[in-house]
Amino acid sequence: MDDETRALIDALVADARESPADLARQTGLSAEEVEARLADLEESGVLRGYSAVVDWDRTDETGVEAVLEVNVELDRETAYDDVARRIAESPLVDTMRLVSGDYDFEVYVRAGSMGAVSRFVSEEVAPLPAVTSTVTHFAMETYKERGVLFDDGDDDDRLSVTP
Amino acid sequence: MSDETGSEAADRSDGTAPPDPADSVEGSDQSDPAEASDPTGEGETTAGDRFTAADRVARVPPSGIRAFFEVAEAHDDVVSLGVGEPDFSAPWPARSAAVASLERGRTSYTANRGTAELRRAIAGRVERYGHAYDPDEEVLVTTGASEAVDLAFRAFVDPGDTVALPTPTYVSYEPGVTFAGGDPLAVPTYHEDDWALTPEALAEAGADEAEMLVLCYPNNPTGATMSADELDAVAAFCVDNDLLVVSDEIYAALTYDGDHESVATRPGMRERTVVINGFSKAYAMTGLRLGYALAPPGAIEAMTTVHQYGMLSAPTTAQHAAVAAIERCDDEVARMRREYDRRRRYLTARLRELGLAVAEPSGAFYAFPRVTDVAPDGDDEAFATDLLDEVGVAAVPGSAFGSGGAGHLRLSYATGMGELKEATRRLERYLDGR
Structure with missing residues (x-):
């Protein structure tokens, strides 16, 4: 698998609702290339579906x-x-x-x-x-389900501005 | 490098203020009356304080980042692209090894240079960058890469020595050189060169007369890396002019186009280079404070002399975590790197869509767009303040990283994709509303 395809899949695993435009921005592909690759991945059965994680x-x-x-x-x-x-x-x-x-x-x-x-x-x-x-x-x-923790989320304790 | 940053510099320069690394990093802060300790304190001594900062401490100006941090903290609903450390936690095996070492009661000092196990692991790990260092004689484990930087200055800079510092760059080098009694010499790098350092700029700045050159690639704040050819040219300059080099490679694992290249692997460079790296960035272990230096035996011995009296040894718990990080966390490091890479591409694409010029950031986790065209009076500090006031986006003005960063803004993508999207939406709204 090439780096762009891997990035495409990573992005969808993180958020299956990413728009083609945002997927393009994240992968360096054009929006058309994103659509074409998604179609290929779906056709070949790599991408089996897109579903929600529900609590x-x-x-x-x-x-x-x-x-x-x-x-x-x-x-x-x-x-x-x-x-x-x-x-x-x-x-x-x-x-x-x-x-x-x-x-x-x-x-x-x-x-x-x-x-x-x-x-x-x-x-x-x-x-x-x-x-x-x-x-x-x-x-x-x-x-936790499919990578999503069922907690109250934000526990970023970093300072907001650091060198 | 950076990074290492905040927290360590804070520990070092101002033990009283762990919660505000942002300030002490750049030295002292004269403007905050609430701050109990005021190292520079000229004329501001409060009752019962007979201290006057030493000249070389007082000479270091207050930090622009500190001031900005305070402004940002005072705002609600801020999306911050101003953070210089990973948003991930340390990989589980590393954390688990730290906990296990505590459970086994491993809480004493280690050897000055770090545990033999960790030094061996480090020597093995850096082979991937083409390095070969003897774990017994050429590796020193330090309290963050920042300590290693400080040790290099204190071990090799004599009063009056000139240390060439590319600008913009990480904020700790210049104060570190000053504390060691050396004279910093700024060497500009340029957006047009994708922020790579060139022999021409070195010569023009007079760095041929310097004793030492500090390199930080991948760079904080620009995200720049040096290509093999560019490194060759700088290395040749260093050999020709007999410069020592401190190469802070803390972001080495976070390079996105090709493999990391270290200047120390160039002909004639190993014997004159201290390579510095650590666990903060690649392994998201900033708070564990663990770094290391790689250099020829004589250099490591000199640095160890300073280290053994100043620090004794790096944190023991962190050394246990670090062994596990090297041995068992490659997958997680790769996962984090892929995620940074997606954010990097996203942020760069969005900035360009908004009409901002940005050199391709090929390492670390920063983008460094030019804002002179859109900033009030072309001033990056005014722009950063305005951006925060108007739309609640925090980012560090480029001039905080030296004169070479003026007119630019450091945007950190060590933050979730959701925040990145929101921040760039707000930036767009700000630019549209001008």
């Missing part, structure tokens, strides 16, 4: 988040991808990864209630033939 606890929406550990047993006809695709399809699943360690899949779920999460696990995940066990962890507090 739902500060809204009046109710909802819960949970992390599922899922263990599976594969057979000749079933690969990790097959199981994963089936689970990831659910709109409740926010993030899903195959991980190393004590379990196979780590699944981040967000739903309207604990009951909804429980039903998802018991009706959508556990019954799958490959799934051998699940553990559900309900999130109690979010401190």
Whole structure:
């Protein structure tokens, strides 16, 4: 990846709402080049989407988040991808990864209630033939999400003018 | 270098005022009656104060930055592009190593020159700049790069020696030379040369007769770096005229176009150069106060003589952090550098859109636009004050960095992209409203 493309991606990770003009200023590319590169990155699947980091606890929406550990047993006809695709399809699943360690899949779920999460696990995940066990962890507090700290922000204690 | 700045100079020159590094950096301040200690205090002695500052201290004028800092602090809703230190915190592994060293009770002095482990790590790290220094004999760990600068002056400048200082440049060199009894000689650099130092300017200023030359590239306040060719030319001048060189390379890790070049790697230069660097800028560790000097054995020995009586050793906790910084923080340094680079491009682009001339800032975290065309009477101090009063943007007037900076403004991009956008919006509003 060249430096401009890396800078383009860094800028979007920091703030996906950057305008093409500001992306151009930050990368040294022209606005047209920015648009063209974004189109390429989207087409090739590097840029998969642009979404907001939301602290739902500060809204009046109710909802819960949970992390599922899922263990599976594969057979000749079933690969990790097959199981994963089936689970990831659910709109409740926010993030899903195959991980190393004590379990196979780590699944981040967000739903309207604990009951909804429980039903998802018991009706959508556990019954799958490959799934051998699940553990559900309900999130109690979010401190940081995708690089964004959930605090009150500004703690810049530097002097405003220094040499 | 800069940077190192504020805080250390404050510690050094005025132990009473940790919260206002901005002022003491440039020496004393005669104008603040609230200040209990008034080193220069001519005629202003308060009751019970029989001190009169030594001549070489009294000779250092009050700081323009201090005055400006006080004005800025008095305003609400200020967006500051006036800060000379990173807005990041030190990388986690470095902080964690500091904490772990405290938990293990490592709170005693270290060897005068710094721990052997850290000196080895430093010697290994600077190989990337083409340096080869023996960690036992050619590396000295100091309390900030500022201490190293001060040591170099005190170790090698005799009363009456001339020290050539490019202008504009970081604010501590001139007072440091004066405190050591030397005579500063200003050598102008020019916007038109992208602020690079040239042999012509050196010759014209009479630097061929000087004993020492101080270089600071990447430069505070201009953000300039020296190309390989430009460095070659300056190095040849130094060899031809037998100058010692103090090369403050504190911003070496923050270069954006190509790799950092050190003057000490030029033919005939290693034996006459003290290279100074540190952890403040690259690792966002300004408050940990840790720098170092690299020089031939005799030079390090002389500097160590001053250091061992004046400082004993650099802060132990910071030395533990520094080892971790070198060994485990490359990724984070690279991430910070990429972010500075984006801000640099953004700020430069915006300034040019607003019609301000700015030399390409290729290092450090400053841009240095010319404001003579838009400033009241072409005066950068008036412009900076006006900008603060009218739209609440703080930036340091270029003349605070020496006569060569007149007519320019130092804008620091060691601040978040959001603040940069807001500051440039306000600058635009100010320029439109004129």
